[in-house]
Amino acid sequence: MKRHFTPGLTILASLLLLLWACTREPDLILETDQPEDIQGLAAWYQRQLIPSDDSAAFANLNTPDWNGTLVEKHGDSTLFTTLIRSTKQINRELHVVKYDGAYYGVVRQYEFGNPDSLVVGSFTVNGRLIDVGFFDRDKTYTLTGLAENRNIVLMGDETIDGGELPPVTVPPPPNPFPPYIPPSPPPYTPPPPPYYPPPVGGGGGGAPPGNDDNNNDIIDSLQNYPCAQAILAELPDLKNDIAEKIKTTFQGDCDFHMVFKPSSSLGNTVDGTHTSRINLNNGYNYSDGYQIYSTIEINEDVLNYASKEYILVTMYHEALHAFLTVESNKLSPSDFASKYPDITKYMADIPGGSIGKYMFVNGHSTMATNFLNQLSEAILSFNPNFPTDRANALAMTGIIETDTENKNLNAKERDTRKGESQGTICNTP
Numbered sequence: 001m002k003r004h005f006t007p008g009l010t011i012l013a014s015l016l017l018l019l020w021a022c023t024r025e026p027d028l029i030l031e032t033d034q035p036e037d038i039q040g041l042a043a044w045y046q047r048q049l050i051p052s053d054d055s056a057a058f059a060n061l062n063t064p065d066w067n068g069t070l071v072e073k074h075g076d077s078t079l080f081t082t083l084i085r086s087t088k089q090i091n092r093e094l095h096v097v098k099y100d101g102a103y104y105g106v107v108r109q110y111e112f113g114n115p116d117s118l119v120v121g122s123f124t125v126n127g128r129l130i131d132v133g134f135f136d137r138d139k140t141y142t143l144t145g146l147a148e149n150r151n152i153v154l155m156g157d158e159t160i161d162g163g164e165l166p167p168v169t170v171p172p173p174p175n176p177f178p179p180y181i182p183p184s185p186p187p188y189t190p191p192p193p194p195y196y197p198p199p200v201g202g203g204g205g206g207a208p209p210g211n212d213d214n215n216n217d218i219i220d221s222l223q224n225y226p227c228a229q230a231i232l233a234e235l236p237d238l239k240n241d242i243a244e245k246i247k248t249t250f251q252g253d254c255d256f257h258m259v260f261k262p263s264s265s266l267g268n269t270v271d272g273t274h275t276s277r278i279n280l281n282n283g284y285n286y287s288d289g290y291q292i293y294s295t296i297e298i299n300e301d302v303l304n305y306a307s308k309e310y311i312l313v314t315m316y317h318e319a320l321h322a323f324l325t326v327e328s329n330k331l332s333p334s335d336f337a338s339k340y341p342d343i344t345k346y347m348a349d350i351p352g353g354s355i356g357k358y359m360f361v362n363g364h365s366t367m368a369t370n371f372l373n374q375l376s377e378a379i380l381s382f383n384p385n386f387p388t389d390r391a392n393a394l395a396m397t398g399i400i401e402t403d404t405e406n407k408n409l410n411a412k413e414r415d416t417r418k419g420e421s422q423g424t425i426c427n428t429p
Helices: 007-023 035-048 216-221 226-234 238-250 300-305 308-330 333-339 366-382 388-396 404-414
Strands: 070-074 077-086 090-099 102-111 118-123 129-135 141-146 199-201 254-263 272-280 290-299 343-350 353-360
Touching: 035 077, 035 090, 035 102, 077 102, 226 300, 226 308, 238 254, 238 308, 238 366, 254 300, 254 308, 272 308, 290 300, 290 308, 300 308, 300 404, 308 333, 308 353, 308 366, 308 388, 308 404, 353 366, 366 388, 388 404
Parallel strands: 254 290
Antiparallel strands: 070 077, 077 090, 090 102, 102 118, 118 129, 129 141, 199 272, 272 290, 343 353
């Protein structure tokens, strides 16, 4: 059965989205304890899709991240925001209102390529354009284009039969008197700013970690790894020091926040990986500054068996890889090469795939020398009795190409069970 839109339903849906756009506040973000809410949202979305064999069709390019859906409550309405597509230049967000048991939704595509504006297009679930506009640097929205019958196709309906959009029933004007006066359309609803910023790093995202004033979040996330926890207890300002060394070396223009967690999926040779997300100060581009939020995963073998000095330098190394990954995503290949002429990317193999890493192509360049010296000094500051040659080996290995002697020194600190470490040995499990 085909559904018909009525003026009342259209006005209600538009007003709900207006409420959504005007009242979205961070303190209204809720973790849903009702998985059926998300299941119902996903089922509604699937019912809207018009099947197509074209792999490049609008809806076929979308892959909703239902597990990452933001759920907000406003009175009797539930508001859902789901990331359904993400590239280096665009994000598509599914914005859905649930009211009185029914779902009403629209897809918004945010284009991040222009440094002076954020272009926003609104579409039906299957890709019919509704409107297009942009946010300027002051976050002021300007509508630049409006499709005909926007108020008719604004919302997806719960059932579409036979691959057709729902028809609309328009009552004839009264005749002969009084003259017909068309009803006023519902107020135009500007789109909200994007919830999800441009993606960076090893994929995924999640909300930025909170409480970055100390190492409590790291200590909590490294339970059962007393050696790593001891390092953080001894160096309460470690995260800020890592961020500052990276910023001073690379003239970074962002705030860098990080947490460290264990990983059991990195194999025998890779020490760490990361997932990063950025937060844009102005909501749509990098020009006014940004913050990097990285979750850095350290190989459990390192946390269990390496010396404290090795664990410490691994945290610095993996933070460096996270920062450079963000820069690589933020800049074009030519701009990255111009800004970081001494840096090259390589792929490190892990079980089931590979991950991107970065190294200095010239260990004697100013940039490389500055960073390596800072790492060696950090190790020797932590343990003044640690041999300088080993501190240098730990600083170098993994971020520049080193000789066999330095690799062997590095390996002795990576696995203290061999009995050849001169660092601070932790209790093995």
